[in-house]
Amino acid sequence: MVDQELKKAILQTIKYSDHFHFPLTLTELHQRLIGYRISKSSLSASLNSLIKSNLLSQKNNYYFLPQKSTLVKRRGLYARLSIPLYTYAQSLLPTLTRISSVRGIFLTGSLAMSNTDGHDDIDLMIITASGKLWTTRLLLTVYTTLLGLRRTRNASNIMGKLCLNLYLTTSSLTIPISKRSIYSAYELIQIVPLYDPHNLHAQLLTSNPWVNDYLPNYPMPKSTTHQISFMQYPMYEKLFYHFQYLYMKPRITREYITLDAAFFHPNDPAPKV
Structure with a gap:
């Protein structure tokens, strides 16, 4: 079970990034995690738990809010543009x-x-x-x-x-x-x-x-x-x-x-x- 403060920090970080339509990799999410110190491996385990709870989604190594999988393709396209x-x-x-x-x-x-x-x-x-x-x-x-x-x-x-x-x-x-x-x-x-x-x-x-x-x-x-x-x-x-x-x-x-x-x-x- 994910610590509530950690859960809040993860969702706050993902929502902030979603404001810019920008899904995050594990490394990016770890470095940008708002107000919570944690190792990357522990963060990865917590992310998997949140995915199982349908609070987050993952595709091609990117994390984002549920129903936002199109952001992954958008990020690749915008990187090229x-x-x-x-x-x-x-x-x-x-x-x-x-x-x-x-x-x-x-x-x-x-x-x-x-x-x-x-x-x-x-x-x-x-x-x-x-x-x-x-x-x-x-x-x-x-x-x-x-x-x-x-x-x-x-x-x-x-x-x-x-x-x-x-x-x-x-x-x-x-x-x-x-x-x-x-x-x-x-x-x-x-x-x-x-x-x-x-x-x-x-x-x-x-x-x-x-x-x-x-x-x-x-x-x-x-x-x-x-x-x-x-x-x-x-x-x-x-x-x-x-x-x-x-x-x-x-x-x-x-x-x-x-x-x-x-x-x-x-x-x-x-x-x-």
Whole structure:
């Protein structure tokens, strides 16, 4: 018989994934299991018990809710349809990295999971040099807009358009407390490095150990000691920050905006799941 807390954690994790129409393998389910530490072998035995109780179903090594077997075929199809979009995103790196203060570019959202129909936009996390977030954002916004690469407000065709919805700096890799949730924990472990010459991916994960509070089975990289740096902002950086903040202010809802971080994705699906 499956422990009730474990049963709740498994079903919560599967239902969360079902929100994105995404069945999970055993390894994925183990790493993404919400709030319950367990070995993979013990989890496998519990899953078999839940399948026998008709609370879960399994097909081709994927787990999902009953009556959702079509998601397995969908996942394979969407993985194939995502390839051209992923290849296109990679092709844009020489253009995006012409901005010298760009230190890392990471794929987020559905394309990072190879879970698109090939007609989606491309969500990117940009990590900038310390103290140059708003200078970098201004240059990238103008540059990608002029080139027709950026998704604009009320655009009718979003296919392949860049959505630059998250900015951090090399000195501000820790996600602020107000933005921590199951959703942001998943987003962090799912990001795909596109441009990462400074190994910021590992630093990003080690800077956010709180992820294991939500996902205790996820294998976080071993923490390394980082030198504490004191932020210094050039005068033009402060001016660019205030200029862009004033421009965005009338439309700000749940966005999180500081000198060192900018989260422009106000929709968190976690409360809906």
